[in-house]
Amino acid sequence: ADSALAQRLQHRLDRLTKPTGALGRLEALALQIGLLQGTDRPQLQQPQLMVFAADHGLARQGVSAYPQEVTWQMVANMRAGGAAVNVLARQHGLALTLVDAGVAHDFGAADGLVSAKLGWGTADASSGPAMAPDTAAEALRTGARLLAARPGNAVLFGEMGIANTASASLLLARLAGVPLAQATGRGTGLDDAGLAHKQAVLARCLARAPQASTPLAVLAEFGGFEIGMIAGAMLQAAAERRLIVVDGFIVGAALLLAARLAPAVLDACVFAHHGAEAGHAALLAALGAQPLLGLGLRLGEGSGAALAWPLVQSSLLLLDQMASFDSAGVSDRPA
Amino acid sequence: ADSALAQRLQHRLDRLTKPTGALGRLEALALQIGLLQGTDRPQLQQPQLMVFAADHGLARQGVSAYPQEVTWQMVANMRAGGAAVNVLARQHGLALTLVDAGVAHDFGAADGLVSAKLGWGTADASSGPAMAPDTAAEALRTGARLLAARPGNAVLFGEMGIANTASASLLLARLAGVPLAQATGRGTGLDDAGLAHKQAVLARCLARAPQASTPLAVLAEFGGFEIGMIAGAMLQAAAERRLIVVDGFIVGAALLLAARLAPAVLDACVFAHHGAEAGHAALLAALGAQPLLGLGLRLGEGSGAALAWPLVQSSLLLLDQMASFDSAGVSDRPA
Numbered sequence: 001a002d003s004a005l006a007q008r009l010q011h012r013l014d015r016l017t018k019p020t021g022a023l024g025r026l027e028a029l030a031l032q033i034g035l036l037q038g039t040d041r042p043q044l045q046q047p048q049l050m051v052f053a054a055d056h057g058l059a060r061q062g063v064s065a066y067p068q069e070v071t072w073q074m075v076a077n078m079r080a081g082g083a084a085v086n087v088l089a090r091q092h093g094l095a096l097t098l099v100d101a102g103v104a105h106d107f108g109a110a111d112g113l114v115s116a117k118l119g120w121g122t123a124d125a126s127s128g129p130a131m132a133p134d135t136a137a138e139a140l141r142t143g144a145r146l147l148a149a150r151p152g153n154a155v156l157f158g159e160m161g162i163a164n165t166a167s168a169s170l171l172l173a174r175l176a177g178v179p180l181a182q183a184t185g186r187g188t189g190l191d192d193a194g195l196a197h198k199q200a201v202l203a204r205c206l207a208r209a210p211q212a213s214t215p216l217a218v219l220a221e222f223g224g225f226e227i228g229m230i231a232g233a234m235l236q237a238a239a240e241r242r243l244i245v246v247d248g249f250i251v252g253a254a255l256l257l258a259a260r261l262a263p264a265v266l267d268a269c270v271f272a273h274h275g276a277e278a279g280h281a282a283l284l285a286a287l288g289a290q291p292l293l294g295l296g297l298r299l300g301e302g303s304g305a306a307l308a309w310p311l312v313q314s315s316l317l318l319l320d321q322m323a324s325f326d327s328a329g330v331s332d333r334p335a
Numbered sequence: 336a337d338s339a340l341a342q343r344l345q346h347r348l349d350r351l352t353k354p355t356g357a358l359g360r361l362e363a364l365a366l367q368i369g370l371l372q373g374t375d376r377p378q379l380q381q382p383q384l385m386v387f388a389a390d391h392g393l394a395r396q397g398v399s400a401y402p403q404e405v406t407w408q409m410v411a412n413m414r415a416g417g418a419a420v421n422v423l424a425r426q427h428g429l430a431l432t433l434v435d436a437g438v439a440h441d442f443g444a445a446d447g448l449v450s451a452k453l454g455w456g457t458a459d460a461s462s463g464p465a466m467a468p469d470t471a472a473e474a475l476r477t478g479a480r481l482l483a484a485r486p487g488n489a490v491l492f493g494e495m496g497i498a499n500t501a502s503a504s505l506l507l508a509r510l511a512g513v514p515l516a517q518a519t520g521r522g523t524g525l526d527d528a529g530l531a532h533k534q535a536v537l538a539r540c541l542a543r544a545p546q547a548s549t550p551l552a553v554l555a556e557f558g559g560f561e562i563g564m565i566a567g568a569m570l571q572a573a574a575e576r577r578l579i580v581v582d583g584f585i586v587g588a589a590l591l592l593a594a595r596l597a598p599a600v601l602d603a604c605v606f607a608h609h610g611a612e613a614g615h616a617a618l619l620a621a622l623g624a625q626p627l628l629g630l631g632l633r634l635g636e637g638s639g640a641a642l643a644w645p646l647v648q649s650s651l652l653l654l655d656q657m658a659s660f661d662s663a664g665v666s667d668r669p670a
């Protein structure tokens with residue numbers, strides 16, 4: 001970090017007409033974004049919300065409360081504008097890009113959907129690798145390429161994929177050493193028996209590939225396509241010094257993957273929320289994250305990132321538009 | 336509450352294309368607002384942000400880190416559009432009303448300022464009542480009148496007044512029985528010695544008026560004008576079934592006063608944030624509040640309420656605009 005710039009930013013924050021530090025987390029956020037952009041006048045331009053969708057072979061093991069077909073049905077719902085993420089993107093003026101990273105469905109020549117299929121869902125990770133090593137590498141490259149083609153200096157990530165909390169839990173377990181008992185959650189709503197079954201399936205997955213430890217190997221073994229693409233897009237975004245708004249458990253697992261490849265990606269990240277999925281707390285701890293919101297969300301899609309977006313905007317609007325003690329003629333406290 | 340309406344609202348929420356309960360606190364919020372408005376199609380119209388400013392005689396006892404003149408200087412800053420609350424009101428399209436409830440300054444015939452002066456600051460509550468009992472009653476009536484004259488079905492409250500955390504702490508101590516050690520905070524930034532001094536001053540205030548226990552008597556003894564007006568405006572807002580967004584410690588103390596007069600006011604309230612002022616935790620507990628944000632704010636002005644506003648909007652936009660499982664052709668989980 002540029003300490004002269006950090007000082008300039010902190011000085012600007014401290015001269016605004018408010019008690020020192022009174023804007024709390026928003027001041028830290030403005031400082032972070034200023035350092036990321038390399039300016040004491042940071043601005044947010046053309047924010048992009050990118051949602052990556054894919055299917056997971058693990059769904060066949062009954063690890064989700066919903067059937068696999070819900071993935072493509074929800075993609076169709078997003079294309080039609082009816083999902084939560086659409087509502088929130090419209091509310092906040094976020095440009096929404098929907099990517100088919102590997103859904104087990106033929107969408108045809110579909111408007112409003114970027115086709116980047118790496119397969120028709122991953123293979124079942126409980127009986128073999130979710131994808132080939134080359135495909136894992138391609139997922140990262142594709143995510144980077146898609147990100148690079150979008151404008152703007154801020155990106156919010158979301159995902160859709162029945163059973164993708166299972167992949168995220170496996171990544172958390174293997175990359176951060178979190179026990180499955182902590183890393184495994186109810187996803188879209190498993191009951192106690194379903195949760196126990198899911199955890200047993202995940203234990204089999206880990207036992208099947210005890211040697212996988214590098215980020216790419218872990219991605220290849222456990223999936224999924226959308227998680228790999230998000231990780232690749234994050235690395236590209238950080239390289240371009242774009243701000244990254246991290247959604248919930250699955251997007252956070254993608255970030256864990258990205259951060260194991262290039263830890264500096266974390267400097268570009270704002271954590272949107274602490275969700276209700278059981279493994280999210282351990283994941284946030286592994287990332288050293290302090291999320292902005294804690295609303296008990298467990299939806300994914302990028303919904304938490306979109307909900308946090310106006311707070312990110314506020315942090316810079318306050319820095320840019322508030323009067324200073326001097327300009328407003330307000331008495332500062334005695335030094 | 337209307338249980339048939341509550342069932343209708345819950346059914347609508349449960350049919351939206353998301354796992355049951357996946358929107359967390361936002362679902363509870365949509366339900367609350369629907370019940371308040373008596374409809375399963377609640378909407379927010381012409382939200383008003385009302386900021387009440389006044390001075391406090393207690394400032395002469397050195398209970399604030401800033402001099403009393405900052406009150407009128409910040410009111411002037413708000414009129415000029417340079418305070419945090421102005422930035423946030425512009426960001427979110429909130430109509431801002433600024434009320435002089437009793438600032439110790441002559442603003443002349445000032446544009447952009449509603450003159451409702453009940454005095455030139457309250458009297459020093461450490462040596463006598465902050466205001467006469469009639470004035471306390473007038474504060475409530477004035478707040479109610481000003482609120483009733485504003486349009487819309489939602490109102491956010493804010494305040495400005497050097498030393499008003501002192502009054503708020505006294506209200507919290509007397510109306511909710513919270514010990515001063517818990518109820519007293521650093522306000523705009525007292526150091527340890529300043530905090531100890533403030534607590535000693537507040538202890539003298541409480542000891543001076545041991546008999547004051549009714550809400551109006553407590554308001555008259557400890558002030559302030561802006562707190563009384565906010566309480567009155569809240570009672571009127573609740574009577575009109577408007578949604579109330581509660582800001583931080585001082586606005587929360589005004590709500591405590593209002594709730595002791597008419598507990599049903601709480602049904603209309605959304606709590607914006609858990610702030611950094613020390614007494615806020617005890618105040619929120621006394622109100623049974625679960626705030627939306629926790630960003631370490633300690634600014635007041637209504638800034639926390641404004642920051643929470645887009646979340647309130649999201650809750651209803653999601654209810655209104657999301658597709659249902661049926662309309663979107665998405666498979667629900669097996670019953």
